[in-house]
Amino acid sequence: MAASTSTPYDILRVKKGSNEYQVRVAYRARIHEYKQDRLKTSGKRTNTAEDFRLICRSYETLSDRDKHKNYDETAKWEPDLPVTQYTLQQLAAEPELAEQLKSRLQKASLSMMDARDSNTEHTTLYCAARACNLDAV
Numbered sequence: 001m002a003a004s005t006s007t008p009y010d011i012l013r014v015k016k017g018s019n020e021y022q023v024r025v026a027y028r029a030r031i032h033e034y035k036q037d038r039l040k041t042s043g044k045r046t047n048t049a050e051d052f053r054l055i056c057r058s059y060e061t062l063s064d065r066d067k068h069k070n071y072d073e074t075a076k077w078e079p080d081l082p083v084t085q086y087t088l089q090q091l092a093a094e095p096e097l098a099e100q101l102k103s104r105l106q107k108a109s110l111s112m113m114d115a116r117d118s119n120t121e122h123t124t125l126y127c128a129a130r131a132c133n134l135d136a137v
Contacts, residue, residue, distance in 0.1 A: 008058035008077055016072070020063065027059040049096040054079055056093065064119055089117045092128035101128075 009016050012026040034055065037047040061067045061077045071077050083091075083100055088108070091101040105113060105124075116123055122130075 006054070006079075007075075008061045008071065011054050011058040012062065014062075018062075023059065023062045027055065027063070030055045049094070052094060052096070053081075056090070057081060060119075087117055088113070088115070088124040089120065089122055089127040092124045093130070 009018070012023060012030055014022055014026045018026070031052075034047050034052050037045050057077070057079050061071050067077070081090075083097065086097070086100075088101065088104060091097045091104065101124075113124055117127075
């Protein structure tokens, strides 16, 4: 999956103009594909951690009304968000980033750990559990 040539629509396999429900269903299907692929031995996997990140960034773009509208108007989006700019919730949702999450949590206060994401209202623990990230839970 090439980030430079793919759009959030291509990555999630939805048509431009898809509604929130269609985007959410497509996102969940893509995540399910990724999780099924992770069960294979490393040499037989077809999806990478980078693919997972692109799926997540695509969903973040198309599920947020403001980002979605901005993308439709400008065709610009942030496919490669630096890990240093990830929220705790984003780190918790990606099992490959468990070490970065642990490092950030060591320096975090209890209120930071229990804080809700401003867009999704999800806590770090919720995101980790939803992604089956046992290391983060």
